[in-house]
Amino acid sequence: MVAENHGVQAMQNFIDPVAKIGRNVKFGHGVRVYGNVEIGDGCTIGDLSVIGYPTYRPEASPLVLGANATVRSHAVIYESSTIGPYLETGHHVVIREGAVIGENLRLGNFSDIEGSCEIGDFVRMHSYAHVGKGARIGDFVWLFSLTTLMNDPLPPSHIADPVIIGDMATVCVNAQIMPGAVIGRGAMIASGAVARGSTPACAVISGPDGENVGPTRFVMHMQSRTRHPWYKHFSDAYPERARDRLIALGAAIEAEAAALLNE
Amino acid sequence: MVAENHGVQAMQNFIDPVAKIGRNVKFGHGVRVYGNVEIGDGCTIGDLSVIGYPTYRPEASPLVLGANATVRSHAVIYESSTIGPYLETGHHVVIREGAVIGENLRLGNFSDIEGSCEIGDFVRMHSYAHVGKGARIGDFVWLFSLTTLMNDPLPPSHIADPVIIGDMATVCVNAQIMPGAVIGRGAMIASGAVARGSTPACAVISGPDGENVGPTRFVMHMQSRTRHPWYKHFSDAYPERARDRLIALGAAIEAEAAALLNE
């Protein structure tokens, strides 16, 4: 059967010999690696993942996947993106072309990074997080489950108005970030909230009208008396090399927010 | 090992020799094609996809996949559906059995078409769009990310009350269409809105109570002075063969909406 031969052939060719593969790279079962790819040392590519998915553009730059990535099963990462070291993905993620991603991004299952976006260092996303094309995301940002960063203000149109998410902002479960929104550093978009326009540093945005309900330092978990800003009680969740940087950045953002309130 | 043999055998048989495969069909790596399948000429089946997933019904009709489809990786398409030419899917999509789909459907990553539905020509869906069983979707419809077309009015029950989405309607990010809703042609269900009951042609439906906030022609993007109806500034996003049809349909729908307002 000709059709069957097609398949068997493809199976045997699943890692393109022109792909540049670093040292100590581990491949799972059934992985496909296309040719326009540079995989750093120490990466682990999970079962049934596809790395360097082609855009079929003649000028496409390679996927540059930094060292020590852990890519879990059924992931799809396109060519023409640049990803810093220590990427860690859940299962079934998609990262499209043209993304420029910093160090130690962690993606939840089923996250969808639509490409041509910028993502800082130590960003964390949970399941079904959706980053629309062209978004710019700072360092230490959190996008929880079912959050969407939109980009078309008049759907459907050719107008691109992607969002900007400041350093250390947290976007909680099922919050939606409208096209063109600029989320201030350290801001918190509450669960189910809709954020539009500009959000001040360290503001809490709540509800479908995106009301600014006060500064994040008033957000507290009563039983444990734990309160925001979160970097004070959560820096140990990051790799050691990130902690001093997180704490310094957190203090700078608090100073920015305090200055805004005093104006 | 018996277990290991199981696997190796399956690998070698992954394109069933009784499947009808057209000319110039390209298969990625690790694809499985079941037997009850007719794949048109010029299709591309992405890596690790499964085509013709069996329903195990003895009378199951074949999957008829029209010519020139582009199916991206990790897709699942069942037997017993009929899909027009130029299907284009994202990654990790599911299309269940019993769907009757027109020309040039485009599906975002992780879309879920639950089957026994009708989808017109040139429909576009974004990530995590979910089409409940039995939905009827017109031509040139848009379903953006995280939209759900429901069908059970008293969950859980045996009552099926699927939705109808008129031609050229747009359902924006995270909007939910309640069971039995009938969305008028050219209507716009705003981001986060919940639509119930009947929606007039070219109405804008907004908020959790599904308020009709006016006609789509008042929806405008201020900075660019671009306004709805969208077909006037967006027809070039479609294949050339679709454009005259889109423009004529758009004009007819505007006339329908104007007549409704004059009544």
Next chain:
Amino acid sequence: MVAENHGVQAMQNFIDPVAKIGRNVKFGHGVRVYGNVEIGDGCTIGDLSVIGYPTYRPEASPLVLGANATVRSHAVIYESSTIGPYLETGHHVVIREGAVIGENLRLGNFSDIEGSCEIGDFVRMHSYAHVGKGARIGDFVWLFSLTTLMNDPLPPSHIADPVIIGDMATVCVNAQIMPGAVIGRGAMIASGAVARGSTPACAVISGPDGENVGPTRFVMHMQSRTRHPWYKHFSDAYPERARDRLIALGAAIEAEAAALLNE
């Protein structure tokens, strides 16, 4: 090519010979089964699934997958979970480690069970249902599409406050269950609602503020004059062995709710 050898080797080893595989187990195409796994008799493992995904913890207990499971394609199930008989999954699901799951769980496409949770018997979930770590879910519960069971009350923090969902509760499309919520038996969280705190048995919770709008027995589908509680008209949707149990449990929960109202 060394890289190519890596791949081919992995392909041939995709069912680990130390995995314990029951009788009459069927494997699809391209499945990977890791070693720390016990698969019961009569299971069917769909194409391109990964079973027993390792946690890389030295003390990890095996995945125990009960008899007669139907796992559909592209599923991922970790080691260290225990799953009762007659599991039935959609496509692209993820079940993490540490889950203790009863009989005949049915999961929709793209569901995400984050692990260390308890799930009772005969639970049903639809697409994109997301069970946060540590959740406890009773018997005969329904989680419809896009529902999230959260667990961090001060995101991001180390505080874990998972939810509890009582027997026979229904969580409708796009409803969100806030951290620490305790949903009473037989309660109904309406589509789009947000549930916080404690919900009485058989209460209907509606809207973003989680208002208790009355008992479920007042919820009716007018045209068909079908009404809640749903077990009275829907027990035939379950396997025969479950029906008497469902009906007895439903009556007990109604008595509990009536007693609450009379207090």
